[in-house]
Amino acid sequence: MMRIARFYQKTLFGIFALMGLIVALTSALYVHTVDRQLTDDFLKNSRTIARSIANSNIDLIVHQNYSALQSIIDQFVRISGISYVFVVDDKGVIIAHTFVPGVPDEIAADYKDAKDVYDRALAGLGNFSEVTAGIVAGEAGYVHVGMDKGYIALQVQTAIGKEVYLLSMILIVSVLVSYGLMYQVSRPLDHLRSFVWHSLSHEERASPPDPSQAKHLLERTDEVGEIGRMIRWGSGRGA
Numbered sequence: 001m002m003r004i005a006r007f008y009q010k011t012l013f014g015i016f017a018l019m020g021l022i023v024a025l026t027s028a029l030y031v032h033t034v035d036r037q038l039t040d041d042f043l044k045n046s047r048t049i050a051r052s053i054a055n056s057n058i059d060l061i062v063h064q065n066y067s068a069l070q071s072i073i074d075q076f077v078r079i080s081g082i083s084y085v086f087v088v089d090d091k092g093v094i095i096a097h098t099f100v101p102g103v104p105d106e107i108a109a110d111y112k113d114a115k116d117v118y119d120r121a122l123a124g125l126g127n128f129s130e131v132t133a134g135i136v137a138g139e140a141g142y143v144h145v146g147m148d149k150g151y152i153a154l155q156v157q158t159a160i161g162k163e164v165y166l167l168s169m170i171l172i173v174s175v176l177v178s179y180g181l182m183y184q185v186s187r188p189l190d191h192l193r194s195f196v197w198h199s200l201s202h203e204e205r206a207s208p209p210d211p212s213q214a215k216h217l218l219e220r221t222d223e224v225g226e227i228g229r230m231i232r233w234g235s236g237r238g239a
Contacts, residue, residue, distance in 0.1 A: 011182070012178065012179065012182045015178050015182075016175055016178070019171055019174050019175065019178075020171065023167045023168070023170070023171045026167060027160075027163070027164055027167055030160065030163050031156075031160050034156055034159050034160055034163075035156050035160075038152060038155055038156050038159065039129075039152055039156075042081055042129075042147055042152050043117070043129060043131060043147070045081075046081075046082065046129070046131045046145045046146075046147045047131045047133065047145075049076055049079070049082065049085075049145050050131055050132060050133035050143045050144070050145040051133040051143075053072070053073060053076070053085065053087070053133070053143045053145075054133040054134060054135045054142070054143040057069055057072060058135060058136060058140065060072075061087065061089065061095070061135060061140055061141060062140060064095075066095050066096055069087060069095070069096045070096045073085040073086075073087065073096055073097075073098055074098055076098075076145070077098050080151065081147055081148055081151045081152065081155075082145060082146070082147060082148075083125070083126075083128055083146045083147065083148040083151075084097070084098045084099055084128075084145075084146040085097070085098050085143070085144065085145050085146070086098065086099070086103065086107075086111075086143075086144050087135075087141060087142075087143050087144070088111065088112070088141045088142045088143075088144065089140070089141040090139060090140050090141050092112045094108075094111070095141075104122045104123070104125065106120060106121070106122050106123070107120065107122070111144065114132055114134070114138060114142050115132065116131065116132060117129060117130065117131055117132075118130035118131075118132075118144075120146065126148060126149070126150050127148075127149040127150065128146040128147060128148055128149060129146070129147045129149060129152075130144055130145065130146045130147070131144070131145050131147070132144050132145075133145075
């Protein structure tokens, strides 16, 4: 067991606390940044899909070719994160949708306002962010695309988990390295304490110091060596 001198224990604790604080703050900032960025990216992708459907299928909507429109929007729910798509005509009627067996009551009760983003909580399905895109600037209706918040949360957790794992490994390695460095720093103090005890103690039970260790201590050019030489000089003078 590597023993750290009591003189450095508070310093070592402070280093560990500072490292932990840095990791915690970095993790919190990363969580916030990743959550916001991934959510924004998914919303942008959903809006792109909604605009694509609205801009490329105007003829199908105007000529009421709803079966062809249905086959087209069915393809978009295969995209990861996209849970449902439905199209509303200029009269506010849902003319095509991907819900099975039918449109949920929560949506049927609130979809005609054409908000930019709806926050949906659908019973038995989950929570969703729903974006809209106007067909001919809304004159011919709207396309609604629902994005699964659970899928977004899973992607965020995956990204965060990898980062937190990396930061945790860095913290563990930093703690071990700091402990090892602090041990190396505290060893001279431990040797000095032993040297002082043997030099100044007049008790018979005091065993003589290790000659090689004492020689190495006295040859040091730092403060520990200076104190050791002062102790040796004072001990010899007192004798």
